[in-house]
Amino acid sequence: MPGQKASEEARRAQILRAAYEVGAREGLDGLTVRLVAAEAGLSSGLVLFHFGSKEELIVALLDYVLATTTVLHITDDIARITQPLDRLLALLKREMNRLSSEPKRIRLFFDFWAKGFRNPLIRAKMQTELDRYREAFRPMAEEVLRAEPVRFDHVSAQGLAAVAVSFIKGCAVQSMIDPGQFDIDEYLVAAEALMAQLRTLSLARSARARRRGTARRA
Amino acid sequence: MPGQKASEEARRAQILRAAYEVGAREGLDGLTVRLVAAEAGLSSGLVLFHFGSKEELIVALLDYVLATTTVLHITDDIARITQPLDRLLALLKREMNRLSSEPKRIRLFFDFWAKGFRNPLIRAKMQTELDRYREAFRPMAEEVLRAEPVRFDHVSAQGLAAVAVSFIKGCAVQSMIDPGQFDIDEYLVAAEALMAQLRTLSLARSARARRRGTARRA
DNA sequence: CTTGCGGTTGAACGCCGGGTCAATGCAGAG
DNA sequence: CTCTGCATTGACCCGGCGTTCAACCGCAAG
Numbered sequence: 001m002p003g004q005k006a007s008e009e010a011r012r013a014q015i016l017r018a019a020y021e022v023g024a025r026e027g028l029d030g031l032t033v034r035l036v037a038a039e040a041g042l043s044s045g046l047v048l049f050h051f052g053s054k055e056e057l058i059v060a061l062l063d064y065v066l067a068t069t070t071v072l073h074i075t076d077d078i079a080r081i082t083q084p085l086d087r088l089l090a091l092l093k094r095e096m097n098r099l100s101s102e103p104k105r106i107r108l109f110f111d112f113w114a115k116g117f118r119n120p121l122i123r124a125k126m127q128t129e130l131d132r133y134r135e136a137f138r139p140m141a142e143e144v145l146r147a148e149p150v151r152f153d154h155v156s157a158q159g160l161a162a163v164a165v166s167f168i169k170g171c172a173v174q175s176m177i178d179p180g181q182f183d184i185d186e187y188l189v190a191a192e193a194l195m196a197q198l199r200t201l202s203l204a205r206s207a208r209a210r211r212r213g214t215a216r217r218a
Numbered sequence: 219m220p221g222q223k224a225s226e227e228a229r230r231a232q233i234l235r236a237a238y239e240v241g242a243r244e245g246l247d248g249l250t251v252r253l254v255a256a257e258a259g260l261s262s263g264l265v266l267f268h269f270g271s272k273e274e275l276i277v278a279l280l281d282y283v284l285a286t287t288t289v290l291h292i293t294d295d296i297a298r299i300t301q302p303l304d305r306l307l308a309l310l311k312r313e314m315n316r317l318s319s320e321p322k323r324i325r326l327f328f329d330f331w332a333k334g335f336r337n338p339l340i341r342a343k344m345q346t347e348l349d350r351y352r353e354a355f356r357p358m359a360e361e362v363l364r365a366e367p368v369r370f371d372h373v374s375a376q377g378l379a380a381v382a383v384s385f386i387k388g389c390a391v392q393s394m395i396d397p398g399q400f401d402i403d404e405y406l407v408a409a410e411a412l413m414a415q416l417r418t419l420s421l422a423r424s425a426r427a428r429r430r431g432t433a434r435r436a
Numbered sequence: 437c438t439t440g441c442g443g444t445t446g447a448a449c450g451c452c453g454g455g456t457c458a459a460t461g462c463a464g465a466g
Numbered sequence: 467c468t469c470t471g472c473a474t475t476g477a478c479c480c481g482g483c484g485t486t487c488a489a490c491c492g493c494a495a496g
Contacts, residue, residue, distance in 0.1 A: 113328075117325045118247075127396045130396055152411050159406075162408065166389055170386070174383060174384065177345060183380075186374050186380070187384075191377075251485085261446060262446080264445075267443075
């Protein structure tokens with residue numbers, strides 16, 4: 001294969017896969033053009049021929065990670081759950097499971113996160129992804145607010161969605177640094193118990209709605 | 219000052235302060251021995267004379283950051299609050315305020331966090347700090363569990379403490395990457411509302427305790 | 437004043453990384 | 467088969483890094 005020509009697309013994909021391997025193994029700091037080339041079985045010059053610079057390779061790798069890492073997307077089977085609260089819990093569980101099953105990928109993701117602090121382009125992409133992530137929790141958050149307008153008086157859907165995201169990101173951040181001590185199951189049980197408060201509210205809302213319905217019908 | 223002798227302790231402190239400035243400004247990746255020396259107004263050789271290697275300098279910088287960054291310690295005025303829930307809320311508020319007022323310091327902290335993924339020594343120090351942090355929430359968590367043993371049936375104090383930490387770390391992680399979009403005030407209001415659920419439980423426990431007290435007295 | 441010790445300097449070294457480019461060879465068009 | 471274009475190679479350059487070390491002070495003891 002090495003030394004043979006290939007289509008632009010195939011080469012870029014091949015190089016990105018190699019970059020992902022290296023990045024996941026060595027970290028973003030340890031990622032070098034030469035290492036990526038070696039991993040792909042190509043010359044270092046070719047990597048830069050197709051990507052222009054290391055910087056552009058890294059940005060492309062971020063796109064690849066975000067596209068491949070389904071972490072931040074809601075799959076159909078979860079979207080189909082009608083009860084917003086059940087949807088939230090399902091989402092929470094799936095995210096926790098993923099980050100315990102793919103630590104390398106999540107570590108790389110947080111490497112990018114930290115890099116985004118100083119790199120405007122990476123930061124922008126991360127912001128977009130974070131927005132999409134929070135947006136996924138918005139419908140559920142709004143449902144909760146509608147259920148208890150008094151108790152959640154000044155609370156915005158934005159804020160509640162951000163709190164939901166905190167559960168996951170905060171859990172990831174802890175379990176990445178402390179995989180031995182930090183017990184994801186314990187964490188999930190506690191998070192679920194807190195969320196169960198919301199379930200109570202949600203059911204109360206449904207009950208009221210039903211009562212209003214029967215009252216009007218009567 | 220440059221060219222003059224100084225005590226071991228004073229020099230190390232001077233260099234560490236410079237390292238902190240550079241690290242906060244350029245990130246841990248951008249931190250070089252030469253930059254630190256320039257920032258301190260000293261020669262590069264002297265930095266290594268006092269710290270042995272860049273690696274050791276970085277570890278010392280981490281200690282400095284953890285000691286200086288009071289983020290992870292409970293101050294006396296908060297420890298003195300008797301109501302565990304009020305203590306928690308006070309702690310939450312203070313942490314949020316800090317990370318919005320000292321973004322440079324928190325960015326550096328997360329740089330270390332990411333570095334800890336690959337560096338055993340840094341990881342160990344981070345684990346210790348994280349443990350101490352969670353431990354601060356333990357008493358409050360246990361109080362909550364005692365208040366509602368049924369509702370929080372299988373929940374451990376560990377797990378609940380970890381969730382509390384998630385609120386803060388998750389908030390930090392979001393606001394670092396997205397300071398414009400992410401609204402800390404909105405977040406805090408939402409988090410407080412969720413926590414208010416716990417306050418209800420806590421008060422119910424107190425009420426029961428009072429009732430038991432009067433009953434026994436009667 | 438001389439000596440010695442230890443903090444201090446900065447030039448020098450070796451290494452490695454990103455980026456360049458002349459040379460190579462493969463494939464498809466003519 | 468020849469020619470042309472382009473993917474591909476890897477030696478090379480350059481800059482910057484961590485680290486070393488011979489030389490240089492400046493002070494205190496003798």
